[in-house]
Amino acid sequence: MRIAVDAMGGDNAPSEIVKGCIKAAKEFSDITLILYGKESLIRKELTEEIGNIEIVHTDEKILSEDDPVRSIRRKKEASMVKAALSVKKGENDALFSAGNTGALLAAGTLLIGRMKGVDRPGLLATFPSLADEESVFHMIDVGANADSKPLNINQYATLGTLYSKRVHGKEKPTVGLLNNGTEDNKGSMLTKEAYQLLEKNTEIEFIGNIEARELLNGVADVIVTDGFTGNAVLKTIEGTAISMMNILKDSIYNNGMKAKVGGLLLKDSLKNVKDLLDYSKHGGAVLFGVKAPVIKTHGSATQEPVYHTIRQTRDMLSSHVLEELIEYFEQSND
Amino acid sequence: MRIAVDAMGGDNAPSEIVKGCIKAAKEFSDITLILYGKESLIRKELTEEIGNIEIVHTDEKILSEDDPVRSIRRKKEASMVKAALSVKKGENDALFSAGNTGALLAAGTLLIGRMKGVDRPGLLATFPSLADEESVFHMIDVGANADSKPLNINQYATLGTLYSKRVHGKEKPTVGLLNNGTEDNKGSMLTKEAYQLLEKNTEIEFIGNIEARELLNGVADVIVTDGFTGNAVLKTIEGTAISMMNILKDSIYNNGMKAKVGGLLLKDSLKNVKDLLDYSKHGGAVLFGVKAPVIKTHGSATQEPVYHTIRQTRDMLSSHVLEELIEYFEQSND
Known part of the structure; x- marks a missing residue:
């Protein structure tokens, strides 16, 4: 299970996000966390090599005051946008962010896409x-x-x-x-x-x-x-x-x-x-009705809530609840 | 200032309603409280004569589970209905109840009537x-x-x-x-x-x-x-x-x-x-936009909240806020 993490979203990013990811990655060997964000900043926290943590460097990030739809359309190099697109392409299975809620909802709906029938x-x-x-x-x-x-x-x-x-x-x-x-x-x-x-x-x-x-x-x-x-x-x-x-x-x-x-x-x-x-x-809160788990935690989240939200994302992926829902809504629309 | 009190409304009626009224009547000599309800029950609490408390006997009452509009139309002898009609006729200046909220809103709007323009x-x-x-x-x-x-x-x-x-x-x-x-x-x-x-x-x-x-x-x-x-x-x-x-x-x-x-x-x-x-x-909560103060306190109210709500009704009457509003809305509709 590959979870794309917007490492730059939230008041305490990237430091607390990375710390929470390290804890989750060490505990759950069946997940891989792909951290999208400024590599030099991520490396400050991630001082050891952890087999199931990868980094994808991005230069841009979406700010909390950015206009949601406009920012996900224009900031194509932003950590949240790159993470969302990786899920859309099927490279990763779920998206996690503590960043701008409106932008994450827009990224989920417009980039990853709605389930058919929802x-x-x-x-x-x-x-x-x-x-x-x-x-x-x-x-x-x-x-x-x-x-x-x-x-x-x-x-x-x-x-x-x-x-x-x-x-x-x-x-x-x-x-x-x-x-x-x-x-x-x-x-x-x-x-x-x-x-x-x-x-x-x-x-x-x-x-x-x-x-x-x-x-x-x-x-x-x-x-x-x-x-x-x-x-x-x-x-x-x-x-x-x-x-x-x-x-x-x-x-x-x-x-x-x-x-x-x-x-x-x-x-x-x-x-x-x-x-x-x-x-x-x-x-965190789940944006429910899109094709993959998109999960948001509080902007002020510290490592503990980040860890719990990663755990929840893993639970959601292993439950295959989305596959079941996709099938249900497709059938009810036939 | 004459305040019509639905003495039978609320979980602790009439006992706590009457107690709260006694306290308020003793403190404020410029108000008269007219208690609508079963006289024998009211007299159990009101053992002394108080110059500014009057009783109007009613046999019926509106229950908390009664349908609001139907009950105020059909239970013409209910304490709340009689109290509301006394305000409509100008015999009293304000209506107070701890009873069925929906019925009180209906009594305020349908019996006492909306301010012109609201x-x-x-x-x-x-x-x-x-x-x-x-x-x-x-x-x-x-x-x-x-x-x-x-x-x-x-x-x-x-x-x-x-x-x-x-x-x-x-x-x-x-x-x-x-x-x-x-x-x-x-x-x-x-x-x-x-x-x-x-x-x-x-x-x-x-x-x-x-x-x-x-x-x-x-x-x-x-x-x-x-x-x-x-x-x-x-x-x-x-x-x-x-x-x-x-x-x-x-x-x-x-x-x-x-x-x-x-x-x-x-x-x-x-x-x-x-x-x-x-x-x-x-x-209590004021039903605002009707021609007279209609004030509701919690169904579970004891004498203390009843007293405070009577005090508030008095404040509202002496402020002449409704006269001012009636004039304002009439003008803005011309």
């Missing part, structure tokens, strides 16, 4: 379900599209179900539709129409509407939503969690000695909370 | 801004409508600005559009069109797009959004905050004696966090 690829993110420490749920679309149609949401349900089955080994993943109430007749024009399609979708285990308040309790294995709402919900979870941790920290530091000692005694507990909420250990 | 009333909620302990921000629409148009979002901006000015004394409230990126050209079809209108709106101080991740940092005084997204974001904030407090509690209880002692020492700090996030002290 109208609009969606971004799938995996979250910890707080019901118990082991379980997770997936939400799709968390922002690949600003406007989704009922048909897209129904396709996300099929994609998410297969991901949960094949990559996370869930036998009968349940699917919930993110909506503004749990009753069947609730919703916007979009969610009401999507509900109708989901009810008829025989590939999935549809359990009806889910309210955002219940999301983190693990009420469904797969949550489907339009890309605009999914994006808002994802960012609200992140923002609220970060804000709460900050208030708590401030409160510990500014409430005198008693609180400081309390904070010290609670250090492990607070770490637990942080760990449970840290969904980077579940890997 | 296409779709929106629900405005007030949140603590975590930037400092004093400041708040308002978000509108948090769920009165499942589908909003650009025109609606632009009207919410005007409504929210006047609310922030008159009720919270903010001189030049800033307005941000909730969007999937901060750049000017970002967004769905809806938010892109809304952006154009907001830029031209001379009544407001528009500062551009805001991402959900930044919301709680108080980046704008008024956040405008369509009712579907606003509802999802509101419920995500609530759900994430509750989940985090629960994990923290579990973590304190299940990590041995050291963590328990730490939790005890941190009790005040944890209470700070909870207090800061408890936005019920800022009152």
